[in-house]
Each structure stands twice: as C-alpha cells, then as structure tokens.
Amino acid sequence: MRRGLSALRSLGSFLWRFIVGDDLTLAAGVLLGIVGVVVAARSSAAAWGILPVVWVVALFLSLRKAVRRGGA
C-alpha cells in the first residue's frame, strides 16, 4: 500500500515536471488563454486572437521572473 502510494506520488511528480516544467506561469497562462477562447468563441469571430495575447504576457512574466532569479 505504502509502496503503491509512493510510486503514484513519484509518477505525479514526474508528470508535473514533464508538463509544467520550471515555471507554472506558462502552464497557467495557456490554461487561462484557452478558457478565454472557449468563452469568447460563443460571441465573437475574433476569439482566435486571445490565446496569442495571453501566452505573450505569460512568457514575458515568466522571463522577467527568471531574470530576477538569475536566469534559472
């Protein structure tokens, strides 16, 4: 039981590092952008423009954070 839980925790930790990587900002930005597109697509034909804008902001914030931390 304990070994199973430990293996599950290791798998979860691996998947988190594999998908999210160094910085949660990018993954959160992508998620936010997709939710924005889903909401906007119901009423606007220009919903496609939301995702690029949101990830540009997320990338900018993530880079700024990395530079402040010393390039990590």
Added chain:
Amino acid sequence: MTGWFLFAAAFLACTVEAVEATTVVMAVGLTRGWHSALRGTLAAIGVLAVIVAALGPALTAIPIGALRVVVGALLLVFGLGWLRKAILRASGHKAFHDEAEIFAKQRAAAESATTRDPGRFHGGDPYSFTLAFKAVLLEGLEVAFIVITFGANANAIPLAALAAVIAIAVTVAVAVSVRGPLSRVPENTIKFVVGMLLTSFGTFWAAEGAGAHWPGADASLLFIVPFVAAVSLLMVAQLRYRRSSSGGAAPAVLR
C-alpha cells in the same frame, strides 16, 4: 504546407533530443564498454516503441476537437518552455547547453563510479545500463510525445515518425563516425526553432479546438510562425538591452 512544418518540427526536435541522449551513451560506452550501454539504449528504445504503439492509435480514436484542444495546450506549454530557455540563453541570462562539457562530466563520473555487484546483473554493468536507459528514455519521451501528438492532430503519424527515425539515424551515424560529443551541432539554435514551431502549432490547434476559427484556416500558420519568431526575437533584444544597461557581461552569441 502543414506537412512540411510538421516534418521540420518533428525532425529538429528529435535531432536535439537524440544529440543529448547520444552524448550520455557515448560517454558511458567509451569509458566503461559498449555492452551494457547498448543494452540500456535498446531497452529504452523498446519502452518508447511500446508507448508510441499504444498511445498513437488511442489518440486517433479521440474526437478531433477534444484532441486538438488538449494536445494543442500541451504542445503550447512545451513550446513556450523551450522558447523561454532559448530566449534566456540567447540574451545571455542562461548558460548555453554545451555537449562537450556534459560529455566530459559524464566521462569523469563514469570513470569514478564503481560497480556494486556485477554478478547480479548477468556479468553486465548496471551503472552503464541504467545511465544509458535513463538518458534515452527521458530524452525520447518528449520526442515520442511530440511525434504522436503532431501526427495524430495532423492525421500524419507516419510522416512524423519518419522524421523522427531519419533524425535519430543521422545523429547516431554522425556520433559513431566522430566517436565523441556532437558539440558542433547548433543545438541552441535548433531548440529556438523547435520552440517556435511547437508554440505556433500549439497556438493554432488549441485555439481551434477551443472553438475559434482562424482567418484563412491552415494558411494562418504562415502568419502565426513569423509572429512567434518576431515576439521571441523582440524578447531576446529586450533582455539583451536590459542586461547591457544593468552592467552585465555581453550576451553570448546564439550559435
């Protein structure tokens, strides 16, 4: 057109990951012998083949709308991660990935490592096996994911797989002839390009899967890719300026 982008993205992504895995396998093989290093490599390739064979058909069974939003989101997260590191490297805020240095470190570690109990490993070298297995599996996992998702989304898994096989074959052939690290491969530049392509495809598919309609449909990729490139280069320029105006060292040149 999409086919060419897809082939280029899969080929370049596979090339950089293959170079990184090859560096570790070469370092271990040249230092401690090839038998266990190659066994570890083959075992990892076997695991990767099973993952691709199982996930490929499973993904194609998912409705295309759901597949595009999930896969697009994951590709976008991966692409932005690659792009983030590439921008930091190009602007001098992060050290370049140096295969020669990694090779030297791996060789030193392999030389100093002792084998605990080779008898329990059928006379093989568990250190070499484990290191080669881990390197190939971990580097290959991302490639397998890119190949499967790109292929499934564009309904072209064979094309993506062909790009991967050619990239790996070329990398291994060059590594065998050089018998050392592939430090002359412009890895940092390739990573930059792969990051841009993953981000472009991820943006296109995720937005389309979420219900948006791109003007010009597939042709909009002709605008998305240059847009991603322009944003990335602007961010490099901005970070370089910030670094030089704050008195930091001159940024390293992107190879």
